[in-house]
Amino acid sequence: MLTGATGFIGRRIQSSLLAAGFPLRIILRPGSKHARHLDPRCEVHSCSLSDAVGLRRAAEGARAIVYCAGSVRGRSLDDFLPANVAGVSAILQAQAALKSQSPLLLISSLAASRPELSHYAHSKFLGEQMLREHVASPWTILRPPAVYGPGDTEMRPILKMVRRGLVFVPGGKPQQLSLLYVDDLAGAVLAWLGAWQQCSNMTFSIDDGREGGYDWPGIAHAAGCTRYRSLGIPYFVLAGAARVNWLVSRVAGFAPMFTPGKVRELTQTDWLCDNAAFVQATGWKPRTQLPSGIRLSLEDRDLKT
Ligand SMILES: NC(=O)c1ccc[n+]([C@@H]2O[C@H](COP(=O)([O-])OP(=O)(O)OC[C@H]3O[C@@H](n4cnc5c(N)ncnc54)[C@H](OP(=O)(O)O)[C@@H]3O)[C@@H](O)[C@H]2O)c1
Numbered sequence: 001m002l003t004g005a006t007g008f009i010g011r012r013i014q015s016s017l018l019a020a021g022f023p024l025r026i027i028l029r030p031g032s033k034h035a036r037h038l039d040p041r042c043e044v045h046s047c048s049l050s051d052a053v054g055l056r057r058a059a060e061g062a063r064a065i066v067y068c069a070g071s072v073r074g075r076s077l078d079d080f081l082p083a084n085v086a087g088v089s090a091i092l093q094a095q096a097a098l099k100s101q102s103p104l105l106l107i108s109s110l111a112a113s114r115p116e117l118s119h120y121a122h123s124k125f126l127g128e129q130m131l132r133e134h135v136a137s138p139w140t141i142l143r144p145p146a147v148y149g150p151g152d153t154e155m156r157p158i159l160k161m162v163r164r165g166l167v168f169v170p171g172g173k174p175q176q177l178s179l180l181y182v183d184d185l186a187g188a189v190l191a192w193l194g195a196w197q198q199c200s201n202m203t204f205s206i207d208d209g210r211e212g213g214y215d216w217p218g219i220a221h222a223a224g225c226t227r228y229r230s231l232g233i234p235y236f237v238l239a240g241a242a243r244v245n246w247l248v249s250r251v252a253g254f255a256p257m258f259t260p261g262k263v264r265e266l267t268q269t270d271w272l273c274d275n276a277a278f279v280q281a282t283g284w285k286p287r288t289q290l291p292s293g294i295r296l297s298l299e300d301r302d303l304k305t
Pocket of ligand 1: 003004005006007008009010029031032033034048049068069070071072082083087107108109110124143144145146147148
């Protein structure tokens with residue numbers, strides 16, 4: 001069973017599970033604007049993540065659960081809680097009610113390791129805590145860093161600019177960033193399905209295996225750009241712009257991505273993973289290195305609308 005199957009990452013997990021021959025049950029939120037991204041081979045349960053009865057019905061007989069639903073935009077902690085925390089709790093309750101021993105994989109985020117930075121990071125941390133306090137059935141937490149690839153709308157504009165020779169460095173200080181191509185994350189889910197016993201009640205960070213991550217010159221190089229202009233954007237400029245965006249979102253009523261909390265995330269000097277433990281536990285190996293990953297991402301026309 002998979003939640004978040006209509007999102008950027010969930011769509012690729014959906015495809016790779018179906019390609020591997022797994023029968024797939026999807027929890028689709030009622031009113032989702034992205035139902036067209038579901039493959040007709042999926043068994044779809046239209047059910048809110050707060051609907052205890054619907055979740056119980058959907059989870060019945062599921063051999064494993066992959067929780068990939070998540071809120072990545074919002075103004076306050078409350079905006080992030082339903083998908084990042086309450087939904088996790090509701091699925092665990094459904095499993096407990098069913099006395100299910102099926103393993104659950106939570107797609108969390110490296111941001112959960114720094115909950116003080118933003119409402120998003122805090123909510124991902126709280127979602128993880130839900131699992132850590134849960135003893136009735138096995139669970140695993142995966143913490144990806146920034147994920148990029150076809151269908152992505154967040155990294156793509158940045159990578160496009162880098163390829164054109166313009167590198168904006170948030171905060172202006174050198175950064176080291178781990179990255180992960182989306183299909184390798186989907187591959188990690190497959191690997192977990194084959195080896196969840198070895199990952200039981202454990203938390204893993206995973207990336208593309210590049211030790212020490214990438215600095216911006218390295219990302220520009222991977223994008224095929226040998227001559228580029230690097231512009232450091234001071235923290236106070238980003239923070240001011242994010243504050244304005246936050247206020248505009250309040251008036252206009254949209255869920256913002258670019259917030260003061262996001263600026264604190266973006267200006268960290270390092271976001272690094274070490275995938276060795278997950279590789280050892282599952283045999284998973286990331287296949288896509290940054291140059292080909294960027295090429296595949298920028299060729300993609302499947303932009304989420
Ligand atoms: N993208 C990254 O770089 C990255 C990095 C690390 C971790 N992650 C984590 O990976 C997960 C997926 O991220 P993504 O980039 O694929 O995000 P996304 O494209 O925004 O997709 C989010 C998914 O969650 C569903 N969802 C959101 N709120 C929901 C709610 N209240 N009830 C039920 N379903 C809800 C969405 O359904 P609808 O289609 O109906 O809106 C969609 O299927 C998130 O948990 C995120 O924290 C992402």
